[in-house]
Amino acid sequence: MKAGIHPDYHIVVFHDLSANTYFKVGSTIKTDRTIELNGENWPYVTIDVSSASPPYYTGKQKAFSKEGSTARFQQRFGRFIGSNK
Numbered sequence: 001m002k003a004g005i006h007p008d009y010h011i012v013v014f015h016d017l018s019a020n021t022y023f024k025v026g027s028t029i030k031t032d033r034t035i036e037l038n039g040e041n042w043p044y045v046t047i048d049v050s051s052a053s054p055p056y057y058t059g060k061q062k063a064f065s066k067e068g069s070t071a072r073f074q075q076r077f078g079r080f081i082g083s084n085k
Helices: 066-084
Strands: 010-016 021-027 034-037 040-047
Touching (some): 010 034
Parallel strands (some): 010 040
């Protein structure tokens, strides 16, 4: 690697606030905050959503009724489906 052009890559603790889960991951993110985890100090970043808290479980995803979608599809295209017999 060429010296002096790459960002500093180090281990960072990400804290998913909605699931209260901690992840230690290598990252180039810069932060002034630290946290003590298992007796060691690590750089610390908070996040809202992660793999531990998908949007479906946090209530932030818009849900559509499948019955309504099927009914709309049948209303728009149902006449074409039966006409090929």
